[in-house]
Amino acid sequence: MxxxxxxxxxxxxxxxxxxxxxxxxxIACHLDRIAKLNGELGAFIRVRAAEAASEADAVGNxxxxxxxxxxxxxxxxxxxxxxxxxxxxxxxxxxPDAPQGEDHPLVARLRAAGAVVIGLTNLPELAIYPxxxxxxxxxxxxxxxxxxxxxxxxxxxxxxxxxLVPVAHGTDGLGSVRIPAAACGLFGIKPGSGTVPGFPxxxxxxxxxxxxxxxxxxxxxxxxxxxxxxxGFDLAEPSRLRIAVSVRPPGPGIVVHxxxxxxxxxxxxxxxxxxxxxxxxxxxxxxxLVPVMLSYWFAGPAADAGPYAGAMEPRTRRHxxxxxxxxxxxxxxxxxxxxxxxxxxxxxxxxxxxxMPTLARPCPPARRYGERSWLRSVAMSLMFAPxxxxxxxxxxxxxxxxxxxxxxxxxxxxxxxxxxEQALLALAAQLERAQPWPRHAPGYSGSLRxxxxxxxxxxx
Numbered sequence: 001m002x003x004x005x006x007x008x009x010x011x012x013x014x015x016x017x018x019x020x021x022x023x024x025x026x027i028a029c030h031l032d033r034i035a036k037l038n039g040e041l042g043a044f045i046r047v048r049a050a051e052a053a054s055e056a057d058a059v060g061n062x063x064x065x066x067x068x069x070x071x072x073x074x075x076x077x078x079x080x081x082x083x084x085x086x087x088x089x090x091x092x093x094x095x096p097d098a099p100q101g102e103d104h105p106l107v108a109r110l111r112a113a114g115a116v117v118i119g120l121t122n123l124p125e126l127a128i129y130p131x132x133x134x135x136x137x138x139x140x141x142x143x144x145x146x147x148x149x150x151x152x153x154x155x156x157x158x159x160x161x162x163x164l165v166p167v168a169h170g171t172d173g174l175g176s177v178r179i180p181a182a183a184c185g186l187f188g189i190k191p192g193s194g195t196v197p198g199f200p201x202x203x204x205x206x207x208x209x210x211x212x213x214x215x216x217x218x219x220x221x222x223x224x225x226x227x228x229x230x231x232g233f234d235l236a237e238p239s240r241l242r243i244a245v246s247v248r249p250p251g252p253g254i255v256v257h258x259x260x261x262x263x264x265x266x267x268x269x270x271x272x273x274x275x276x277x278x279x280x281x282x283x284x285x286x287x288x289l290v291p292v293m294l295s296y297w298f299a300g301p302a303a304d305a306g307p308y309a310g311a312m313e314p315r316t317r318r319h320x321x322x323x324x325x326x327x328x329x330x331x332x333x334x335x336x337x338x339x340x341x342x343x344x345x346x347x348x349x350x351x352x353x354x355x356m357p358t359l360a361r362p363c364p365p366a367r368r369y370g371e372r373s374w375l376r377s378v379a380m381s382l383m384f385a386p387x388x389x390x391x392x393x394x395x396x397x398x399x400x401x402x403x404x405x406x407x408x409x410x411x412x413x414x415x416x417x418x419x420x421e422q423a424l425l426a427l428a429a430q431l432e433r434a435q436p437w438p439r440h441a442p443g444y445s446g447s448l449r450x451x452x453x454x455x456x457x458x459x460x
Contacts, residue, residue, distance in 0.1 A: 175388025
């Protein structure tokens with residue numbers, strides 16, 4: 001039987017539509033790979049082996065098979081949105097394990113497009129932190145298993161980077177799609193507010209959180225995001241764009257590591273060579289931005305914890321207590337987004353796209369941070385990943401694009417004004433064509449077992 005692992009989502013769907021493979025064969029290959037590799041990576045907390053096989057057979061029997069954009073494609077879903085028949089734990093052993101009664105609308109859209117939900121991926125408790133560990137295990141970076149895969153959609157990122165699935169769903173409250181995409185050498189996109197179905201109950205973070213996509217190629221991300229959004233995206237060569245380049249952090253006290261800044265400058269040179277109008281220019285971030293973003297970071301999980309906070313990890317309990325204090329003193333308010341958009345409007349009147357760092361420093365070690373100091377997790381989060389949250393508060397679309405790195409992959413962040421998903425995808429596809437990146441971590445694109453020494457985890 002042909003091995004369908006390591007193929008792109010678009011290749012798989014085309015083969016299934018054409019009858020060159022069955023959805024069942026595709027899913028069987030991926031389930032076998034997951035069984036062999038998930039133990040060392042901690043990407044999935046629940047593998048839907050029997051359910052996925054049954055659902056794949058159902059896809060193969062559909063009358064509209066030849067029209068399905070994701071026919072037979074195995075998709076990982078972050079355990080932060082409802083999947084019918086499965087518990088939704090949001091990374092917490094304290095939350096009920098009762099199965100969800102129905103799919104989240106975006107999961108329903110994925111299934112309607114022919115995708116098969118092969119499993120649920122790991123995340124930190126309540127999706128709070130930019131590194132992924134929980135009561136269900138530590139998620140490790142396939143590029144170097146001593147390092148975190150990022151977070152909070154770290155399980156989804158590790159699954160794609162190790163070719164366990166070609167594409168994965170993630171949620172992004174303050175960067176939780178773009179951060180693990182950057183950590184694992186993937187393309188990850190967070191759409192602007194309202195582009196995909198949202199979060200009516202938990203995970204909303206006062207309107208900051210959006211569902212996005214992690215993939216090895218821009219084409220895979222575009223078709224998957226199009227399904228989730230109920231639209232289509234064109235990856236044709238973009239017209240000449242006005243592109244701003246900035247390595248300035250959004251607030252005081254944030255230090256951008258030289259390697260993260262160097263990736264932005266290298267990307268700027270590439271964009272100039274592609275005949276875009278590239279200029280150095282910094283957004284005028286308002287002075288109130290960082291404290292207001294912090295208020296959402298604390299108050300959002302406090303709203304999600306509900307009556308279960310007392311049974312959660314010590315780190316989470318401290319975070320929730322801080323969030324409840326914030327809710328009393330300065331709760332997030334709707335006008336925050338309007339104020340920020342007004343402050344940023346002049347910048348995006350001058351520029352179509354902003355290029356800036358995704359991360360502020362290289363990935364920290366993969367450890368069980370949930371059992372350690374809350375203040376340590378807070379400090380590490382602010383040092384590692386302070387560059388993404390501003391675009392959640394603004395509600396702007398933003399994407400992380402792989403870039404050259406030393407050892408671990410590098411990344412740059414692309415940002416556009418509301419409605420700019422098309423521009424981001426087209427520009428990212430142009431960058432991918434000009435300088436293709438590896439779709440999988442070294443050692444995970446061919447043989448099942450990585451062969452390089454750096455992939456061996458340390459005890460932690």
